[in-house]
Amino acid sequence: MGILEKIAEVEREIARTQKNKATEYHLGLLKAKLAKYRQQLLDPPGGKTSAKGEGFDVMKSGDARVALIGFPSVGKSTLLSTLTNTQSECAAYEFTTLTCIPGVIEYAGAKIQLLDLPGIIEGAAQGKGRGRQVIAVARTSDLIIIMLDATKGSIQKELLERELEAVGIRLNREKPNIYFKPKKGGGISFNSTVPLTKCNEKMVQMILHEYKIFNCEVLFRDDCTSDEFVDVILGNRAYIPCLYVYNKIDQISIEEVDKLARQPHSVVVSCNMKLNLDYLLESTWEHLALLRIYTKRRGEKPKFDDPLILRRGATCEHVCHLIHRTIAQSFRYALVWGRSAKYSPQRVGIHHRMCDEDVIQIIKK
Numbered sequence: 375m376g377i378l379e380k381i382a383e384v385e386r387e388i389a390r391t392q393k394n395k396a397t398e399y400h401l402g403l404l405k406a407k408l409a410k411y412r413q414q415l416l417d418p419p420g421g422k423t424s425a426k427g428e429g430f431d432v433m434k435s436g437d438a439r440v441a442l443i444g445f446p447s448v449g450k451s452t453l454l455s456t457l458t459n460t461q462s463e464c465a466a467y468e469f470t471t472l473t474c475i476p477g478v479i480e481y482a483g484a485k486i487q488l489l490d491l492p493g494i495i496e497g498a499a500q501g502k503g504r505g506r507q508v509i510a511v512a513r514t515s516d517l518i519i520i521m522l523d524a525t526k527g528s529i530q531k532e533l534l535e536r537e538l539e540a541v542g543i544r545l546n547r548e549k550p551n552i553y554f555k556p557k558k559g560g561g562i563s564f565n566s567t568v569p570l571t572k573c574n575e576k577m578v579q580m581i582l583h584e585y586k587i588f589n590c591e592v593l594f595r596d597d598c599t600s601d602e603f604v605d606v607i608l609g610n611r612a613y614i615p616c617l618y619v620y621n622k623i624d625q626i627s628i629e630e631v632d633k634l635a636r637q638p639h640s641v642v643v644s645c646n647m648k649l650n651l652d653y654l655l656e657s658t659w660e661h662l663a664l665l666r667i668y669t670k671r672r673g674e675k676p677k678f679d680d681p682l683i684l685r686r687g688a689t690c691e692h693v694c695h696l697i698h699r700t701i702a703q704s705f706r707y708a709l710v711w712g713r714s715a716k717y718s719p720q721r722v723g724i725h726h727r728m729c730d731e732d733v734i735q736i737i738k739k
């Protein structure tokens with residue numbers, strides 16, 4: 375029997391047991407058992423845990439995935455239970471949530487998968503608690519919501535950023551614009567298209583030496599730092615947008631709320647009092663940067679109530695693939711109305727980049 379099943383069984387037995395003088399001892403024992411299992415789940419014996427972990431292998435579904443990351447008891451489960459039809463257990467004690475609980479937000483015609491996760495603590499990157507599993511889920515997400523307790527200042531934010539940074543997650547940052555190509559021979563060729571103020575050729579040579587790379591091509595297309603160059607060499611970095619959500623603003627002064635709300639990528643809410651949740655949804659949508667594309671058939675109105683949902687940067691080709699696997703092969707041209715079009719409509723090729731709320735009619739061969 376897995377540890378989650380054991381926990382569920384004990385919880386069921388506690389629920390079944392009537393509370394009175396005679397059962398006091400029995401209940402106490404059950405609760406102790408529960409605490410032990412929870413502890414085992416958080417800190418497995420031997421300190422080794424697989425990256426995935428029991429209860430974390432939730433299927434991706436919908437148009438985008440958002441992960442809720444935060445310290446214990448900041449209100450992650452309260453948020454999931456408020457915004458979606460899924461109920462995730464909420465309670466005043468820490469580590470109430472032990473696995474990954476998915477819910478669905480429907481917004482602007484898109485289905486967004488929201489994942490409630492166990493609280494993480496300092497040292498999560500080294501495998502403390504269920505940190506490693508939580509971080510593995512965060513890596514697979516299109517947006518990370520870092521949920522913070524508004525009453526606790528900025529300390530939680532800094533610690534969490536450090537934990538995510540330590541495992542190669544880069545929040546709200548673009549992939550560094552550096553071309554890097556390892557080669558079989560020919561030494562190191564270094565070039566840049568802009569003046570470099572934060573890094574130089576010598577530094578690059580030293581870094582490459584450290585990584586035992588002796589043959590490669592490097593081209594800085596931006597004024598990047600040496601850290602960014604290392605990120606490019608390692609290659610396994612995840613560049614993920616992030617929204618900081620300060621919860622429990624019902625507990626702080628209006629001046630403090632105002633200060634938090636003015637920080638970049640930040641939203642202030644109260645899940646319990648349902649304050650500002652509409653704006654949270656709006657900001658989530660903006661940070662996901664999804665595109666709504668309305669298809670239309672010749673002589674008919676666009677399907678405004680049933681958009682295709684695509685990622686920023688999507689082209690006509692992506693639209694084709696979303697409609698049907700084979701359409702791209704028979705694509706002749708498309709007519710596009712909207713912000714990506716110069717005229718209404720513009721006749722475009724398959725590599726045309728789409729904008730949010732464009733209308734498209736595909737003409738086949």
Ligand SMILES: Nc1nc2c(ncn2[C@@H]2O[C@H](COP(=O)(O)OP(=O)(O)OP(=O)(O)O)[C@@H](O)[C@H]2O)c(=O)[nH]1
Pocket residue numbers: 444445446447448449450451452453463464465466467468469470471472491492493494621622623624625643644645646647
């Ligand atoms: N004052 C206040 N309390 C809140 C708010 N939202 C949630 N809480 C309380 O915070 C406590 C923790 O809520 P949870 O949703 O269980 O927190 P969590 O982040 O999921 O916690 P773990 O699963 O243990 O990591 C509960 O007692 C909630 O009632 C809020 O907006 N204001």
Ligand SMILES: [K+]
Pocket residue numbers: 446447448464465466467468469470471
């Ligand atoms: K809790």
Ligand SMILES: [Mg+2]
Pocket residue numbers: 450451452462463464470471490491492493
């Ligand atoms: Mg929870």
